[in-house]
Amino acid sequence: MPGPGIDLYGEEELAELADVVRSQRISRYGPDDASFPAKVRGFEEAVQAATGAKYALAVNSGTSALLLGFAALGLGPGDEVIVPGFTFIATISSAIYSRARPVLAEIDASFDLDPADVEARITPRTKAIAAVHMLGGPARLRELRSIAERHGIALLEDAAQAFGATYENRWVGTVGDVGIYSFNEYKTITCGDGGMLVTDDEAIYRHAFAFHDQGHSPNRKGVEVGQRPFLGLNFRMNELSGAVLLAQMRKMAAIRSHLRANRDAARDIIAQVPGVAFRESPDMDGDVATHLVVILPTAEIAAEVTRRVGSITLAGSGWHVYSHMEHLLARRTATERGCPFDCAATDARPAEYRAGMLPATDALLSRSISFSIGVQDPNLAPFGVRMRDSIDLARERAEIFAGAARAAIGV
Ligand SMILES: Cc1ncc(COP(=O)(O)O)c(C=O)c1O
Incomplete structure (x- = not known):
């Protein structure tokens, strides 16, 4: 689901x-x-x-x-x-x-x-x-x-x-x-x-x-x-x-409060792993809490965690990372001619989209994994819990994740 x-x-x-x-x-x-x-x-x-x-x-x-x-x-x-x-x-x-x-x-x-x-x-x-x-x-x-x-x-x-x-x-x-x-x-x-x-x-x-x-x-x-x-x-x-x-x-109200409770429970457990950080939120109370984004110290450690729990890093998300959008990189649209790419009348400059053009984004995503709280998407966050799961299961899954992070970091 x-x-x-x-x-x-x-x-x-x-x-x-x-x-x-x-x-x-x-x-x-x-x-x-x-x-x-x-x-x-x-x-x-x-x-x-x-x-x-x-x-x-x-x-x-x-x-x-x-x-x-x-x-x-x-x-x-x-x-x-x-x-x-x-x-x-x-x-x-x-x-x-x-x-x-x-x-x-x-x-x-x-x-x-x-x-x-x-x-x-x-x-x-x-x-x-x-x-x-x-x-x-x-x-x-x-x-x-x-x-x-x-x-x-x-x-x-x-x-x-x-x-x-x-x-x-x-x-x-x-x-x-x-x-x-x-x-x-x-x-x-x-x-x-x-x-x-x-x-x-x-x-x-x-x-x-x-x-x-x-x-x-x-x-x-x-x-x-x-x-x-x-x-x-x-x-x-x-x-x-x-x-x-x-x-x-x-x-909606029931969905939000359940997600937030499971997010908090999972976060409390994963936060005990030395070296692990979380997404910085400009308004933590406002997050709808469908995901708990965990940041590992290096890309290698993050990759090791994904291997251990059966997940992917955010850099591996097929839908969401610009460098995986092959049709964008090739500037292919349904009709090949016209704006915005074949549009000399208004913009003669070449439009360039290429893998590696956003190094800070690439580096951050390669170190990060979403622990799913309510959205289970094999292309984004395969490991975690879902909406109907109890807070006990959220804690159990978070312990597994935390164990994998400890092993990968070596603490
Ligand atoms: C950030 C973002 N924008 C736009 C859309 C497009 O929504 P829809 O699939 O309803 O067309 C999605 C859907 O996944 C999305 O995640």
Whole structure:
């Protein structure tokens, strides 16, 4: 079972789904009466209430939400967006399909963007910073926000992996100009595939809504001929997904507290190993605690620990490390011509992405292992516990990990 939400699937999700099936209304639009359960709209309202965001738009994936977010920020040919080299591929590919160039930046011990490196990579072309809250932990939002403000550029928060995490008591996703979440099967709550965009800015919301639904304005009643501001596509969420997410949303508090208790129990045990460190969090209380990231003294020691427990280092993550994104390194897109790579009219400089270009990120990831607390992903964190596991099992697994670390370090 990949993420925490799916581990808790049960009668509540079935009851919500049954409502939709009985109503025979499966698209997000329906009549304003009791015959239409309006699950997608209900889920959007539930997220607005929980996060405090003024606007929430449910879509069919986190990737779609990123594309809508970048478009709403006005990203296009000739623009650059700063993204971390440790992220899921979609943060990078959605910038590319917005026809802008991703500029890869280093992460620091927060495992999220290093603000000093971000600042160093800003050019007159930089239009946005994409802060990614990796592995459930908030990025250094205060610093990143202040850099964005100082340079007059936008801050997008990719909170796909951190639904439910907070930063200084605000939900991640609601601090920047626009934020996105994912509800794929590895995420805090899930409907299989789904996503969401949140913002306080009405213009961003209306732009994203129109792009996601063939150019229409929010919550249309029909085909609004003559009133569509621009051409859109279809990234709508359907009612079956909305129904499952509504049930999952009610389990958020329970998910968070269970994950945090298991994280604390595992951390207390692993912390006793001399030489071991943990991810530095700008807000430890806000981490949603799907992962406990352990930093070993050297890459060799980390590799030895992975051999002993049957895991991988974060450098070995197939999805999340820039140097493993062969299609990015080769600059291959679905249509070979045009911006951002074949785009002499707006940017004649070659776009270079190569393994080794982020030495600090490479070095940190090669020394680090995620002890899974609630996301079991063979490409990221195969060893640890899952959502349904007890605190006793979390302690037992942490003892095994700690034993492997002691043996590898030689203490
Ligand atoms: C950091 C990050 N951004 C974006 C996405 C894309 O989300 P989705 O799979 O819903 O398209 C993911 C999904 O794994 C992710 O981890």
